[in-house]
Amino acid sequence: MTVSIIGTGQSAYTRHPRAGTTTSGVIAQAVKAALNEAGLTPKDVDGFAVSSFTLGPDHAIDLAWRMGFSLTWLMQDTNGGASAGGMLQHAVRAIESGDARVIVLAAGDLMAGEAFATLVANYNSATRDHLTPLPMSGPNALFAMLTTSQMDSLGLTREDYGRIAIAQREWAGLNPGAVYRQALTMDEYLSAPVVAAPLGRFDCVPPVTGADAVVLVADPAGGRPRARVMSVRASYNADQQGGNGLTTGLSTIAEVAWAESGISPEDIQLACVYDDYPAMVVAQLADLGVLPEREDPSTFIKRRIATHELPVNTSGGQLSAGQAGASGGMHGLVEAARQLQGTAGQRQITARHAVVSGYGMVLYRYGSCATMTVLERAA
Structure with missing residues (x-):
């Protein structure tokens, strides 16, 4: 079945x-x-x-x-x-x-x-007892450090992250459900107020109300259009709190998920990854194998994401559509299903296979939960 x-x-x-x-x-x-x-x-x-x-x-x-x-x-x-x-x-x-x-x-x-402030201050006991008193409101400072580490490790620049944010804003311009649809330029991205260096305003998801x-x-x-679930896997790995955060739990489930689906990362025409920060887009695409080990990440971003050759987060992602709390993980699944069902409106692409990833639950330093779903267009 x-x-x-x-x-x-x-x-x-x-x-x-x-x-x-x-x-x-x-x-x-x-x-x-x-x-x-x-x-x-x-x-x-x-x-x-x-x-x-x-x-x-x-x-x-x-x-x-x-x-x-x-x-x-x-x-x-x-x-x-x-x-x-x-x-x-x-x-x-x-x-x-x-x-x-x-x-x-x-x-x-x-x-x-008030609801958002309460949530980020009391996200869990580690946040409440050790981060909020510093004060460190929310995960921005944690992911600023992770982004710096990724920049050093992969040779990425702020412009590289900007290309991801700009590409997603271009998709958002075609999505009437996105909160931020106005075009974003590289100058606007780079000159935006600093939230936690090197993260600027457009690197951080805007909290929204929604479902x-x-x-x-x-x-x-x-023969009705539908998005068939070919594989779905999850990783709940608290041990990652001791790592550098550059590798997510997707790295432990991707191989079996691709095998179950019967396709490979090269067969994917759409990727909807959890984009709380641009650095996590890079990390998840790499762990999924969509960003090949042999390719320089900066080149991949310029060649495939910025040009929309590989559609990534065609709703605009959370960075432009908004992060509706726990619905952030559902956002990409809905978008992938809409694309495969042919109900995505002006932003409709032609795709047979899509991959969706979820990421989150910062225990102390990094997200400890990750999920991967492979979908196929069927009729």
């Missing part, structure tokens, strides 16, 4: 949510949109998974009840940028085993000022 995404949904991303906006409300909007696209209703759903930092005091079952679901499978994931891949992995197994027939995966957060969702089923009859 194979499992496919047949519907995607997204609530409006916004930096300044209207009064009365709630986490459960934006997640419900995304779920409704995904079900509408799939041609299904809440009564058809028997499996549900959600990821959110701000859903409390409610839980997955509370949200399922509010949306009118009657379930035989339920999951709540707390792994941030890696949550979409983790939920997808479990959902695929659930459908294959017969535990559910129609599963909705959703993620979203209310990231208004994303997908609908999964066993491959349907009738």
Whole structure:
């Protein structure tokens, strides 16, 4: 049995949510949109998974009840940028085993000022007890050090990272759902205010309020466009906190994921990687094998990413579309599915295979969770 995404949904991303906006409300909007696209209703759903930092005091079952679901499978994931891949992995197994027939995966957060400040200050006990008192609000300073290390190791420059941000902003200009759509120049990128050297404003994801969702089923009859899941793998590796951060958990799962999918990195026509910072785009593409070991990273960025020869984060990614809390990991999955289903509008590309990666959950220094999904266009 194979499992496919047949519907995607997204609530409006916004930096300044209207009064009365709630986490459960934006997640419900995304779920409704995904079900509408799939041609299904809440009564058809028997499996549900959600990821959110701000859903409390409610839980997955509370949200399922509010949306009118009657379930035989339920999951709540707390792994941030890696949550979409983790939920997808479990959902695929659930459908294959017969535990559910129609599963909705959703993620979203209310990231208004106070909620965001509280989250970054109390992300976990390491952050609360050791980083926030410094003060080090959020992960910017940590990833500034990682970026410096990557620059030294790979010979990259700020201009190289700028080309990634600019390329993604070009894609965002074609995405009505992106928060930042105005063209970005290299001069604007380089002269932007410094957040934590060498990171400037355009190297850091803007927090937004919003949600994303997908609908999964066993491959349907009738030849409808869908994104078939060829492989999905996850790595939860706390040992990486002692490394240099330049290698992610993707390096430990990529080989088996490619083998399961029956294709290689060279077959990929779209990459949607978790882009909390440009340096992590480089790290994940390298760990996935999409950036070949034999090629100079700077040359690869100029030759393939900046020119859109290899479409990377065609929604604009989180750097331009925005990071909706725990929905950041779902954002790339939704975009890849839309491209493969042919529903990406002006930014539509021609692609048969896509790879999606998730990354996140900074325990103390670096992200400790990573997920990899290979998708195929099917009809």
